[in-house]
Amino acid sequence: MQTLQALIDAWFEFGREQKPRMYRARTHDGWHIALHRYLPAPRSHRTPVILCHGMSSNRWDMDGPGKVSLARYLVRRGYDVWVLELRGAGRSMRPTWWNGKRYDWRFEDYVHHDAPAALRKVLRETDARQVHWVGHSMGGMIAYALLMAPAHKKIASAITLGSPTMSDVGHPLIDFGIPYRSLLRFLPDRVPLGTLARLSSPFAPAIARWLQPTIAELGWRPGNADVPLLRSLMLTAVDDLPASLLREFARWYDTKVMSDQYGMFDFVEHLERITTPLLVIAGNKDGLTPARDLEHVYKRIASRDKAFRVIGKDHGFAHDYSHVDLILGLHAPQEVYPIVLQWLEAHRNPTTQRRGATVIGLKRARGAAATTAPAVRPAS
Numbered sequence: 001m002q003t004l005q006a007l008i009d010a011w012f013e014f015g016r017e018q019k020p021r022m023y024r025a026r027t028h029d030g031w032h033i034a035l036h037r038y039l040p041a042p043r044s045h046r047t048p049v050i051l052c053h054g055m056s057s058n059r060w061d062m063d064g065p066g067k068v069s070l071a072r073y074l075v076r077r078g079y080d081v082w083v084l085e086l087r088g089a090g091r092s093m094r095p096t097w098w099n100g101k102r103y104d105w106r107f108e109d110y111v112h113h114d115a116p117a118a119l120r121k122v123l124r125e126t127d128a129r130q131v132h133w134v135g136h137s138m139g140g141m142i143a144y145a146l147l148m149a150p151a152h153k154k155i156a157s158a159i160t161l162g163s164p165t166m167s168d169v170g171h172p173l174i175d176f177g178i179p180y181r182s183l184l185r186f187l188p189d190r191v192p193l194g195t196l197a198r199l200s201s202p203f204a205p206a207i208a209r210w211l212q213p214t215i216a217e218l219g220w221r222p223g224n225a226d227v228p229l230l231r232s233l234m235l236t237a238v239d240d241l242p243a244s245l246l247r248e249f250a251r252w253y254d255t256k257v258m259s260d261q262y263g264m265f266d267f268v269e270h271l272e273r274i275t276t277p278l279l280v281i282a283g284n285k286d287g288l289t290p291a292r293d294l295e296h297v298y299k300r301i302a303s304r305d306k307a308f309r310v311i312g313k314d315h316g317f318a319h320d321y322s323h324v325d326l327i328l329g330l331h332a333p334q335e336v337y338p339i340v341l342q343w344l345e346a347h348r349n350p351t352t353q354r355r356g357a358t359v360i361g362l363k364r365a366r367g368a369a370a371t372t373a374p375a376v377r378p379a380s
Contacts, residue, residue: 005091012065012236018072020063020083022091025121027113031101034091035118036063036083037125038071044078047348048126050118051083054137054162055249056193058090059083060237061136064328065229070134073337079344080126084118084139086110089239095190103189103242107138107249108260111145119154130156132344136327137162137289141258141267144297148273157277157305157347159340160297161326162286165268166252168293174253181250187243197238204231217287221320224329233328271300278303279343281336283321284312307343311336 013019020036027033036059040046051071053061062083063071075081085092087105095101122131133155135143140163147158200207205227208215216222220230252258258267280298282291291310298308312320319331326336 002091002094008236009091012060012232016072018075020071023082023121023125025117027087027117029109029113031087031113031117032093033087033114033117034059034085035121036071036085036091038075038081038083040075040078040080044080045348046078046080046126047344048080048082048122048128048131049074049344050122050131050133051081052115052118052133052135052139052142053083053085053089054135054139055245056239056241057137057237058239059085060090060233061139061327062134064237065232067333068229068328068330070327070332070337070340073333074341074344077341082118082122082131084114086114088242103240104244105242106244106261107141107145110138110142111149115142115146116151119151123154130154132156132347133158134340135160135163137323139163141165143278144271144274145267147276147278148267148270152274152276155276156349157279157343159279159281159343160294161281161336161340162283162289162294162323163280163297164289164293165271165297166249166258166293167256167268167296169253169289178250178254181247181254184243184247184250187246189243190240191243191246192240194239197234201231201234204234216322217285218323220325220329221283221285221322224319224321224325224331226330229328229330237328268300271297272302274301275303277305277347279307279309279339281326281339282308282310283323283326284310284314285320286323286326288323305347309339311339 018038020038023035023037024032025035051062053059063069071081071083087109088094088103093099093101095103119131131154133143133146135141140160143158143160144163144165146152146155208227208230248261259265278301280294282289282294284291295308298306311317311326317335319335321329325332
């Protein structure tokens with residue numbers, strides 16, 4: 001699988017002006033996770049940013065084809081961009097018969113092992129004091145959990161896109177199946193979503209027609225995707241996932257309680273612990289993680305520096321947005337990415353500078369951030 005993923009990566013990177021360099025970080029429980037680094041021009045500010053993908057995805061969630069790439073958008077604007085791939089995704093370690101790993105991890109493993117390993121690696125390689133974290137869907141949920149823990153000291157600010165707390169999520173298609181979630185225990189340990197997506201990619205035009213209403217509510221609004229984009233993402237951006245993770249999310253959806261596997265810690269009940277600057281972004285037509293659930297996050301967190309943005313026509317934008325197209329929509333580079341950049345520019349402060357920076361240099365950086373960065377509205 002690693003060889004196949006390497007070939008897929010090489011094929012879709014062919015012809016790009018800049019290709020990322022891959023690093024590996026070892027977690028405390030013995031996994032090796034991949035980080036793909038885009039280095040900006042030598043004289044850039046080089047503020048480090050970690051981009052984290054969503055559930056059943058990989059680096060291509062944040063580094064899609066053509067202009068639909070938040071990673072390359074940010075590197076062109078001087079950021080030192082690190083695209084994280086969580087365990088079992090992309091070029092990160094996958095369970096095999098010879099390494100003794102299994103498809104049995106849960107959300108807490110991302111929070112307690114993968115994310116801290118990524119933070120340690122990026123801080124070590126960049127010699128920075130803090131990084132910024134940008135997460136899509138589950139990648140933003142990981143950010144919420146990190147910001148409740150001591151790891152928050154390593155994060156200067158965070159941005160989440162379509163990242164729920166499961167307290168107010170819902171969709172009729174999922175509601176229909178939830179009463180039968182006990183049947184999920186019969187799934188194989190490895191749910192082959194990525195394999196199925198790649199095998200189905202030749203039929204992307206037919207799938208786009210047959211599933212258009214569902215795609216519009218859970219993925220892309222009309223006009224925010226085309227068949228070539230869908231086919232490319234079916235080949236690259238979908239990965240297999242463990243049934244254990246699927247069962248955990250099904251439990252959260254059913255109970256509306258985002259707790260650990262023992263039911264001892266409820267992540268939602270501790271949102272007030274978050275004091276790190278945080279921008280929460282929602283799609284106005286997201287049928288999976290509606291704006292009302294993300295507004296719940298915004299209202300609960302204790303950060304004094306926080307903002308909530310809903311992206312869509314009814315909020316002054318040219319297009320509506322669902323769940324996936326917030327990051328991988330055809331119009332995201334013109335409407336969503338600038339909001340991400342605006343926030344990062346406003347929070348590009350001395351704490352993310354290299355440890356060797358002088359006090360005078362830090363004061364200058366603080367003044368530049370305060371005078372040149374545009375304002376992000378607290379809510380909309």
